Amino acid sequence: MAKSFLSNKGTPLFFGFWWLLWIFVQWNVLLKFGVTEVQAIVDSYASNILLGASCILIINNMRYYLPKHEKYWYVFAVSFVLSCVWLLVIRTLLWLIFKNDEHYLSVLKNSSTIRFGFAFLMIGCISTISLLWFTQQDQQMGDNQKKEIERLAKEAELYKLRQQLQPHFLFNSLNSISALTGTQPEKARHMIQQLSDFLRGTLRKEDHHWNTLQEELQYLELYLDIEKVRFGHRLQTVIEFDENSLATKLPALLLQPVVENAIKFGLYDTIGEVVISIHAKKIDKFLEISVSNPFDPETAQPLQGTGFGLPSIKRRLFLLFGRNDLLQTKQDNNFFITLIQIPETV
Amino acid sequence: MKCVIIDDEPLARTIVKEYLQHHSDIEIIAECNDGFEGLKAIQQFQPDLIFLDIQMPKINGFEMLELIETPPQVIFTTAFEEFAIKAFENNAVDYLLKPFSKERFNKALQKVLHQPGETKKTDAILETASYSPQQAARVVVKDGGKIRIIPITQIQYLEAADDYVKIFTADGHFLKKKTMQYFEQTLLQQQFVRIHRSYIINIQLITRMDAYEKDSYLAILSTGQKLPVSKTGYSKLREVLGM
Numbered sequence: 001m002a003k004s005f006l007s008n009k010g011t012p013l014f015f016g017f018w019w020l021l022w023i024f025v026q027w028n029v030l031l032k033f034g035v036t037e038v039q040a041i042v043d044s045y046a047s048n049i050l051l052g053a054s055c056i057l058i059i060n061n062m063r064y065y066l067p068k069h070e071k072y073w074y075v076f077a078v079s080f081v082l083s084c085v086w087l088l089v090i091r092t093l094l095w096l097i098f099k100n101d102e103h104y105l106s107v108l109k110n111s112s113t114i115r116f117g118f119a120f121l122m123i124g125c126i127s128t129i130s131l132l133w134f135t136q137q138d139q140q141m142g143d144n145q146k147k148e149i150e151r152l153a154k155e156a157e158l159y160k161l162r163q164q165l166q167p168h169f170l171f172n173s174l175n176s177i178s179a180l181t182g183t184q185p186e187k188a189r190h191m192i193q194q195l196s197d198f199l200r201g202t203l204r205k206e207d208h209h210w211n212t213l214q215e216e217l218q219y220l221e222l223y224l225d226i227e228k229v230r231f232g233h234r235l236q237t238v239i240e241f242d243e244n245s246l247a248t249k250l251p252a253l254l255l256q257p258v259v260e261n262a263i264k265f266g267l268y269d270t271i272g273e274v275v276i277s278i279h280a281k282k283i284d285k286f287l288e289i290s291v292s293n294p295f296d297p298e299t300a301q302p303l304q305g306t307g308f309g310l311p312s313i314k315r316r317l318f319l320l321f322g323r324n325d326l327l328q329t330k331q332d333n334n335f336f337i338t339l340i341q342i343p344e345t346v
Numbered sequence: 347m348k349c350v351i352i353d354d355e356p357l358a359r360t361i362v363k364e365y366l367q368h369h370s371d372i373e374i375i376a377e378c379n380d381g382f383e384g385l386k387a388i389q390q391f392q393p394d395l396i397f398l399d400i401q402m403p404k405i406n407g408f409e410m411l412e413l414i415e416t417p418p419q420v421i422f423t424t425a426f427e428e429f430a431i432k433a434f435e436n437n438a439v440d441y442l443l444k445p446f447s448k449e450r451f452n453k454a455l456q457k458v459l460h461q462p463g464e465t466k467k468t469d470a471i472l473e474t475a476s477y478s479p480q481q482a483a484r485v486v487v488k489d490g491g492k493i494r495i496i497p498i499t500q501i502q503y504l505e506a507a508d509d510y511v512k513i514f515t516a517d518g519h520f521l522k523k524k525t526m527q528y529f530e531q532t533l534l535q536q537q538f539v540r541i542h543r544s545y546i547i548n549i550q551l552i553t554r555m556d557a558y559e560k561d562s563y564l565a566i567l568s569t570g571q572k573l574p575v576s577k578t579g580y581s582k583l584r585e586v587l588g589m
Contacts, residue, residue, distance in 0.1 A: 168401065171425035172355065175444035179357040182364050230355050267354075268403050271380055299404070299484070299495040 004063050005133050006056070019052045033107045039098060043108075047090050051119055054086050055126040062130040066138065075131055079124040086123075087116050154319055161316045166260065169227075176230050191229055198222050202253065209252040210345075213245055213280055213287065216255055220278070223256055227263055231274075234267065238277040245282040250342045251320055254313075258291050258338055261309045265336060266293035287342040295336040310338065347459075348391060350376045352384035352407070353399040353423065358444065362397050362423065365451045372455075379403075381410035382493060393418050395458060400424045405495065408472055409486040412523075413493065421454050485513060487520040494520060498537070502551055503573060504529055506544040539586050541565060541579035549586060 005011055026044035031037070058078060067074040091108065098104045173195055180188035201219055211219075217239060224237050259278065266274040280289045310327065317326040321343055328339045349372055351359045359377050366372055372395070376387040380403045388396065398420050400407040407424075411417050422441035431441075440454040485496045496515055505512040510521045511529060530540045540546045547565060554566040555575070563575040565583075575583065583589075 167426045171444050172358070175361065175425065176355065176357040178445040179361040179364070183360065230357065233356060234354075268401065271382070271403050296404075299497065 004059060005130075006059060015052070019048045022051075023048045030107070033111075035104050035107055036101075039101070039104050042097060043094055046093060047115070050086060050090055051122055054082050054119075054123055058082060058123060058127045059130045062127065062134050066131070066134055071131060071135075072128075075124065075127045079120055079127055082123050083116055083120040086119050087112065090115070158316060158319050161312050161319075166264075169260070172230060173226055180229075187229075191226065194222055194226050198226060204252065210249040211252045213241065213248050213250060216250060216252070217241065217246075217278075217280070219253075220255055220259055223259065224276075231267060234272065234274050235263070236273060236275045238275060240278070241280040242282060245280050245287060248282060248287045248342075248344065250287060251316075254316065254340070254342070255289060255291075257309050257313055258289075258340060261313075262291045262293035262336070262338065265295055269295045269299065285344045287344065288339065289342070290337055290339045292332075292335045292337040294334050295331075297331065297334065313340075347372045347395060348375045348393040349373065349395040349397065350378060350384065350387050350391065350393045351397045352378040352381070352387075352402070352410075353397070354379055354402045355399075358399065358423065361445075362451075365448050369455065381405040381407065384410055385413060385493070388414060388418065395419045395421065397421050397423055405486050405493065412472055412486065413488055415523075419458050421458060485522060487513060487522050489520055496520070498533060501533075501538075502548055502567065502569065503571075504538075504546040536586065539579070539582050541573065541575040541583060543576065545573050545579075547573060549583070552583075555580075555583075 006015065023044045026047060027040045030040040030043055035043070061078075091112065094108055095105065098108075173191070177188050177191050177195070180191060198219075201222075221239070224235075228235050228237075255278075259276065262276050263274075266276055274294055277292050278289065280287065282288070310329065314324070314327045317340070318324055323343075326341050326343075330337050330339070349366075351362050351374060353359045353362070363374060363377075366374060375391045375393060376383075378384040378387050382404065384396070384398070387393070396418050398407045398411070400422060401424070402410075407422065411420065423444060423446070424441065425444045440457050442450060442454055483498060485498060485501070487494050487496060496513060500515050502514045502516070504526065505514065505519075506526045507521070509523060511524050511526060513520045513522055526540070526544070526546065529538070529546055533546065537548060537550070538546050539549055547567075551567045551569065552565050553568050556564045556566065558564045558574070561577045563580050565573045565575050567573065
């Protein structure tokens with residue numbers, strides 16, 4: 001529920017002071033009309049306290065119910081009715097107290113219009129302020145909710161992008177293990193270990209998990225080792241890095257899909273030995289990582305659009321850094337190079 | 347019975363070999379790393395049965411099969427291939443999902459050995475598989491002794507030639523044993539239009555249309571080639587080009 005502005009620190013004090021001011025004004029005005037001291041005090045206190053109470057009533061009413069349409073007519077109507085009721089009550093009350101004083105009663109009677117006008121203005125102002133205040137609160141709540149929904153959607157998307165484990169990889173690795181169990185059980189056990197460690201890494205749930213380059217490279221090596229069991233005869237890898245880049249942090253699992261992409265591209269687009277090289281270095285405020293794989297420029301063309309994971313990596317970089325230029329690709333002779341720049345964060 | 351194992355992962359071949367140890371009636375005559383080796387082995391040894399992986403370097407298992415005139419019996423071995431699964435489901439040719447058990451393997455063999463007739467429906471499988479995104483983007487053809495992969499963007503036009511289709515590219519033309527109807531359905535319709543009973547054209551290359559006889563036209567390609575356009579072909583072209 002929206003917070004009432006009366007619960008703000010200092011506001012009740014101001015509210016009380018405000019009515020005291022009007023009590024004082026009304027008391028002075030009444031004295032000018034020749035009523036007694038007591039009558040002036042009772043009249044001004046009773047009138048303003050009752051009016052103040054009406055205002056609190058309307059603020060609370062607005063807090064729980066805000067008209068969706070015809071807002072200003074609603075304010076007008078409510079203020080009008082409430083002012084009438086207020087006038088009726090206060091006149092009856094004062095008449096009952098001072099019914100024996102002819103002079104006072106005539107002052108009371110003649111000031112009815114001005115009393116009504118004053119009450120209408122007061123209640124009208126307060127209800128307009130309430131209306132604006134609570135409408136704004138509503139909007140803010142809506143905005144926060146929207147922001148929260150957007151945040152959750154972004155997180156879910158990032159999670160999904162990170163989780164894109166290729167079923168091919170999993171099933172083929174299991175098949176390799178199955179083959180190894182017959183001939184080299186020790187090796188099979190080792191590969192199960194590696195595969196488990198790899199899978200554990202992909203299952204991490206925390207979204208804003210950042211690792212050092214060193215940790216990520218270790219994880220990559222785990223992945224590459226598994227792939228080498230499958231393609232040992234064809235796959236070779238080179239990992240090079242500057243010592244000073246190792247401690248740099250980067251989003252977890254960002255590199256693995258890039259390398260997976262390069263391996264797939266390299267292995268399925270060429271025949272014979274495939275060298276995948278990964279280079280990491282620090283340039284200014286960026287961690288720059290390039291992954292290169294061999295490819296066949298003549299036949300690769302149709303492959304780029306289908307099933308290769310670069311668009312999802314690009315999307316992930318955009319969600320994390322709000323930039324679209326962090327992933328670039330280039331072709332150098334028969335090598336396809338994916339270049340990723342990761343901005344340094346504090 | 348002679349068989350060939352075609353898979354790009356050595357360990358995947360190992361498991362097939364191991365399971366075959368107990369079948370003395372089946373002899374492994376070759377192991378191949380990819381579709382090219384597979385093709386050569388099949389032509390050389392004329393095996394009765396092949397174990398064929400689908401995802402392989404350069405050309406996939408389906409594309410390799412397309413290049414064989416009379417393919418032997420096939421047992422597909424694959425990890426996961428949405429299009430392939432779809433292709434298999436409606437057909438009798440057996441497939442093994444990696445990793446597979448010995449029991450499942452033996453069952454597939456039994457099927458091949460005892461009901462050879464039923465497992466011969468490879469054509470239908472190839473037809474379905476050819477709608478996969480990968481194969482929609484390229485055509486694999488034999489060029490003399492070599493195999494050529496033609497990205498469809500490099501196709502200029504296709505011409506009907508009896509049981510074959512002539513595929514024209516900048517490097518000359520190649521034959522593929524398919525129907526015009528097949529290409530009309532598989533090639534992207536925004537890019538290729540069948541302008542005539544005998545011609546499918548890459549619309550990127552059209553530079554001009556000349557009126558020819560009554561109700562027929564000539565399409566002039568950027569290569570200077572002139573191709574006839576029939577009346578229905580002309581209206582199809584107009585629709586695609588938004589004229």
